Amino acid sequence: MVKNLKPFVFPQIILMTVFSGLGLSCHQGEYQIGNECCPKCLAGRRVKTHCTVDSSTSCLPCMTGTYTDKPNGLERCHHCTNCDSGSGLRIKTPCTVTSDTLCEPLEGFYCVQPTGHSCERAQEHKHCKPGQYISHNGTASTDTECSDCSSGTFSDGTFHSCQPHTRCYSLNLQLITAGTSAADAQCGEGSVNVGTAVGGAVAVIILIIGGGLLFWIHVCVSLSVFTVSDDYNTALSKN
Ligand SMILES: *[C@@H]1O[C@H](CO)[C@@H](O)[C@H](O)[C@H]1NC(C)=O
Numbered sequence: 057m058v059k060n061l062k063p064f065v066f067p068q069i070i071l072m073t074v075f076s077g078l079g080l081s082c083h084q085g086e087y088q089i090g091n092e093c094c095p096k097c098l099a100g101r102r103v104k105t106h107c108t109v110d111s112s113t114s115c116l117p118c119m120t121g122t123y124t125d126k127p128n129g130l131e132r133c134h135h136c137t138n139c140d141s142g143s144g145l146r147i148k149t150p151c152t153v154t155s156d157t158l159c160e161p162l163e164g165f166y167c168v169q170p171t172g173h174s175c176e177r178a179q180e181h182k183h184c185k186p187g188q189y190i191s192h193n194g195t196a197s198t199d200t201e202c203s204d205c206s207s208g209t210f211s212d213g214t215f216h217s218c219q220p221h222t223r224c225y226s227l228n229l230q231l232i233t234a235g236t237s238a239a240d241a242q243c244g245e246g247s248v249n250v251g252t253a254v255g256g257a258v259a260v261i262i263l264i265i266g267g268g269l270l271f272w273i274h275v276c277v278s279l280s281v282f283t284v285s286d287d288y289n290t291a292l293s294k295n
Pocket residue numbers: 193216
């Protein structure tokens with residue numbers, strides 16, 4: 057007999073608990089205060105004084121910057137949410153007395169903590185590294201996606217695709233620096249590179265100095281020849 061009773065004991069306890077709970081609750085359009093049920097205030101309003109035996113609930117509208125979005129028995133309206141730019145947010149829809157502010161990510165940010173139609177926290181889109189290209193633009197809800205450049209191409213991290221390295225030889229130019237995944241190849245004009253330019257300048261200087269020396273040697277030799285020449289003096293005295 058005791059064994060057979062057992063399965064009925066628990067459901068009965070559960071049913072009694074549920075009914076006693078329902079017995080204390082009010083209709084959908086009412087709220088409970090003490091042992092009374094009072095009519096709720098509409099969205100956008102709040103309770104000024106609770107109902108009594110001979111008066112209904114009295115309500116007041118929410119002040120600017122506060123709201124209630126449902127019929128309620130609240131004595132205070134909720135404060136509107138701030139869309140904090142420090143959290144990467146801006147206002148999507150301003151607060152009204154019947155609805156809270158909706159926030160959205162700032163330009164260049166994406167939401168990392170969405171709540172219904174709003175966002176509680178956003179983060180800046182990541183920047184692709186040099187050697188990578190932006191394979192997917194970041195959106196308000198997704199981060200930027202980066203991919204590596206394949207060999208022979210480059211991107212500084214801001215490109216939407218990797219560019220092939222400039223082929224210096226096919227432009228009849230000299231390769232000065234080979235391209236990397238982060239930077240293009242650098243080409244130089246024909247055969248003129250830094251080495252030959254410096255070499256050329258040194259050669260010109262040597263030629264100028266050498267030429268000057270040779271000229272002076274020639275002048276000095278000529279003068280000394282004329283000074284000591286007997287033929288020259290003889291020639292003068294004859295005239
Ligand atoms: C990504 O955004 C840039 C501008 O920031 C635009 O030029 C480009 O077309 C976009 N790419 C895609 C795949 O939407």
